[in-house]
Amino acid sequence: MKYRLVASLTFLSGLHASNLYAQTEDYVDSNLYSQTVFGGTGLIQTPTSRMAPEGSISLNYSDNDQYRFWSVSLQLFPWMESTVRYTDVRNLLYSQSEAFSGDQTWKDKGIDVKFRLLEENYWLPEFSVGFKDIGGTGVFSSEYLTLSKRWGDFDLHLGLGFGYLGQNDNAVNPFCQLADRFCTRPIGFSGVGGKVEFDKFFSGQAAWFGGLEYQSPWRPLRFSVEYDPNHYQNDRAPDLTQDSRWNIAANYRWKGFDFALRFERGNTVTFGFSYQTNFNTLTTPKVKPLPKEVNRYNEIASFDEVDENTLLLELNNNAGFPVRSTQFYSDTYAIFGTQLDYRDPDESIERIGRVLASQLPDNVKKYQVVELAGAVPLITTEIDAGKFKQAAGGETFAFTLNDTYERKGVDDGLSHRYSPAYRSGLGGSVETFFIQTFGNPEAFYLYQAGVLIQGFTR
Structure with a gap:
């Protein structure tokens, strides 16, 4: 018996178990599901119907004997998993011409997708359908149907594979009973690859696969065993021998990492680690300045006393509204600028209004906030200064801040007042x-x- 020791790296992480029912709720673990060597949730070589939490992304590298796999798995929706994979065969040159290949080995790209059709409940298993290597040269092209059911610390999986996952040919292809075109699988690929070969789906030989995952009482450690449906005789990588169809693995979780030790094909030991994150839970700390307090009794008596430079600086720093131009006419103060920091229009106007109310005298009865798209006035928000100060200062409950302003288009009179400091240059x-x-x-x-x-x- 020949043994090989190879390294395997799979960047994954805490994959959350789906919500289970009465008898299994106590066993749900937030880091339950691993990535296969190809990428995507599963056991070792075979996929399962399990899904990672929505928004999860796994960066994977696996050194699996003659193969090296780089992949990225993304859980776009709770019911859909997608994987992009890059494959390197270390003992096969890029082409048949050594002069052309040099020392570069053979490479391949592929795309996998998996859809959950039925979510697990108390009585029924989870059911998913998957498509493997649909966007490459079809080296690992296969389709599969999988069932998964949990009983306490045991998670049982059963699948029916076609193509690469059906080479064992130990099952009858049920689709062949429906139409003759499913009985034979076309070989090769169209053009230079990269096309979805719809005529291959669920055709040709079929094979059963499956396995069991056990969560040990020591929560970081779990074990898995699977029945491999592949015989490796037609793999792109040469010299792959199989002494057993049973693969086993142990996975150890630590924080966001998942370390794996595997024994595959009855003759190959592999080990690896994984890391994952989740876009849904990633946050960026954002420290907002406190909104300006409104002093109802402003000591500034007239507009001539306003320090406009300080006002514009406050609008930029506190309200995220750099101003291009200002106009004071009659009892109205108009500012022209672009909101950069606050996407919520109500929050934006409240902050702008508070800055204006804290800096402008009481004889300014109206604030006009004109937002620009490039250099074009786009929309106007008119603020009733007196009512705004009352609402912002907590002097009344008869109306809210939202009742103190109105959004409308930019009229011609206001457009003509837009005079930025520079018009040419x-x-x-x-x-x-x-x-x-x-x-x-x-x-x-x-x-x-x-x-x-x-x-x-x-």
Whole structure:
């Protein structure tokens, strides 16, 4: 018996178990599901119907004997998992011509998707359908149907595979009974690859696969065993021998990591680790300045006493509203600018109004906030200064802050008042770009970077 020791890295993390029912709720673990060596939730080589939490992303690397897999798995929806995979076969050259290949090994790209059709409940198992390697050259092209059911610390999985997952040919293809076209699977791929081969779906040989995962009393540790439906005789990587169809693994979880030790094909030991994060739970700390307090009894008697530079600085720093131009006419103060920090229009107007109310005298009866799109006035918010001060200062409950202002279009009279400090001069922009690609025959990694500089006058 030949034994090999190979390294396996799979960036995954805490995959959350789906909500289970009465007898299993006490056993739900937030880091329950692993990634397969191909990427995607499953056991070792085979997928299961389990899904990661919505928003989860797993970055995976697996060194699995002759194969090396890089993959990214993303849980777009609670019922849909997608995986993009990059494969390297370390003992196979890029092409049949050694002069062309050099020392670069064979590469392949693929896409997997899995859909949950039935969520597990007290009586029924979880049921999913999956498609493997639908966007590459079809090296691992396969489709499968899977069932998963949990009993306490045991999670049982059963699947029916076609294509790469059906090579054991130990099952009858049920679709072949419906139409003859499902009885034979087309070989090869169309064009140069990268196309979805719909005519291959659920066709050709079929095989049963499945396994069991056990959560040990020591919560970081779990064990899994699976029945492998592949015989490895037609794999792209040569010299893969199989002494047993049973694969076993032990996974140890630590914080966001999942360390795995596996024994595959009855002759190969692999080990690896995983890490995952979740876009739904990622947050960026955001410290907002406190909204300005409104002093109902403003000591500024007239507009001539206003320090407009300080006012504009406060509008920028506290309200996120850099001002391009201002106008004071009659009893109205108009500001023209763009909101940069606060996407909620009500929060934006409240902050702008509080800054204006704290800096402007009481003889300014109306504030006009004109938002610009580029240099074009787009929308006006008119604030009743007196009512705003009452609401912001907590002097009345007869109306709210939202009742003190009104949004409307920009009329011609207000547009003519827009007079920015500069109307002509030189302008320009600077744009950087970076393009990269993997797996080209010229080199494994190619990149291009540059800077685009534009200038103009107006």
